[in-house]
Amino acid sequence: MRSHWQKQVIVLLCLGRVSANMQQLILPALLASFWTLCTGAGDWCYQSQFSCDHQCNAPDKWNHAHSDCEGKYQSPINIVTRKTSKDERLTPFQFDNYQQTFRGTIKNNGHSVQVGVPHLSTVSDGGLPTSYKAVQFHLHWGDNGGPGSEHTIDGEQYPMELHIVHMKHHYTDLITALSDPEGVAVLGFFYERSNSANRKYDPIINALQSIKATNGNTSLIPMSLAQLIPAEQNLTTYYRYKGSLTTPGCTEAVIWTLFENPIPLSMAQLRVFSELKFHDEKQMVGTFRPVQPLNGRQVFRSGGAVILASSVLLMAAIATALGLSQPN
Template structure:
C-alpha cells in the first residue's frame, strides 16, 4: 500500500506524498522527518546529557531486509535523562539511506541531507511490553537519530552490520547478526551532549504521532565501500533498494529545541574564528 519514491512507476503508483492512502495518520499535522533550521531552534536547559544504561551490552540478534534493514534489540538497553520524562527501553534499530550518487538522510539540518541517517534507535517507555501499546501514548516512543558522513577509511565497528547485509540482499532476507553492542555503533558517549529535540511521528506508515525525536549533531563515519553494502540490497521487485527516506514534512507550528551543548559548540567555533581573524591567522587557511 505504500512505497518510497524510488519504487514509483506507472504500474506501482505509490509515493511518500500519498501515504495517507495507506494510513490516514500520515496526513497528520505533526509528521516526521523535518528540516531543522538551526537559527530558529530554542535553547532548552532541560536537555541534559543522556544516561545510556547497558548500551555496552553485547547481544546477538537478527538483521532483516524489510525495506530499511531492521535489527531487534533486547530490552536491557535503556536511556534516561536528556529531557525525557521517564526511562525508555530499546526495541529495535533500523537504517535509511540514499544511493551511490546522492544523499539519503530523512531529517535534514539547514536543508543539508546526509548520506544516511541511521540508527533510528527505537525505544518505548519502560513500563510498556509492546510497541503498539506504547504508540497509543503521545510520548510513548523515543527515537534517537544519528547522521552518517562519508569517510576515507572504514569504520571497523560496523563490520558486523556490513558483513550481515551481504547475506540479505533479497527482500525479506534475514540472517543472524554477529555479536554487537549499541554503544559500538555510536559516537563516544561524551560526544553525545549536542542534540535537537522535537515531537513528531514514525517515518513509515502508520506514521503514528507518538514519538519524542532526538537528533544528534555528531556524525558517524562510514567509508564508500561500507555505504555500498546498503545500496546492493533489493526491493521485492528486484530493484535496487535505494532512496529509502521519506521527504521532510511541514513543521506546522512545532518548536524545535536544542541542548545547551549545541550552543556551546557553536559559540566556541565563533570565538575561535574571531580570534584567528584578529591574529591574522585566517589568511593561513
C-alpha cells in the first residue's frame, strides 16, 4: 500500500511539476521505499512464496529479520564427497527407544510439517560428545516430487529431506539447548523416488490430508521413529559437519549428521506434501534454503562412506568393461 506522500509525488512527477534537480533527489528515495514495501520487514519465507503481494524476507534477505542468518557457519551445504576427510571417531550410532511407539501430533506450521516427539528416544556414540534426546522431526521438499532437499551431495538435490532434531540429554527445552554451541544434533535423511509406496509412511501421508491449511493439526496413529528411517545396520555411512538451523534464527549450534542411504517413497507419496498450503493459501512447495558457503569448514565422513562410494565406482567400471567386451 502506497502512503499519501508517495501518491502525491507520483502525481507531481507525472504532471511534470517537479524540477529535474528535485527528481534526482526524489526518485532514488521513492524507489527505495517501494523496494522496502515489496521486500519489507515481514515474516521470513521461502523463495517460492516471495512476491510483492506477499511482503516477506526470502532466503537472501533472512538476515534482515535475523542477523545470525549471515553467520559464517550456516546450513545447509553441498557436500563434495572427494573433499571429505575420514574420521575414525565416526562410529556407528547407538539408538535407544527409537523402536518405541508414540502418538504424536502433526502440524502444518506454515513453513513445513512438524511432529513433536516425547523426549524418550535418544542417540549417542557416532562421534557425538554426549547423548541427545529427540525433540521433533520435520521435512523439506520441492515441487510435486521434484528437487527439494536442503543439503546436496556432489551437487545432487534429492526430492525431500527429513530432519530429526535432538538436544543434549540434560536440557529441558530447545531454546536453552541452542545457547550451547553443541547443544543440538540433527540427523538428516534423504528420500529417493521408488516404484512402490513405502507403507511405513502411511501414518504421515494419510494425516497430511487433514492439515492442508496453515496451523492445521491432527493426531497420528501410534508410530515410531525407527519406522521412518533405514534399518540401524544401514546407518553406518554418514557425513558430519558443524552448522546451523536451516530456518531463522539460523542459530549456529548444530552438529549435523547426513546419512548416505536414502529412504524410498513413491512419486504419489512425495506429491502429497505439495498439496499443503502456506498461510497465504499458496501451494507449499520449494520449502528448502539454498546451500550456504563452507567458509573453511571441514566435512567428515564415517569409515563406511568412502568404501560404499568406491565399491559403486568399481562395479560401474566392471559393468562398463563387460559391456565393451561384448560382441556387436
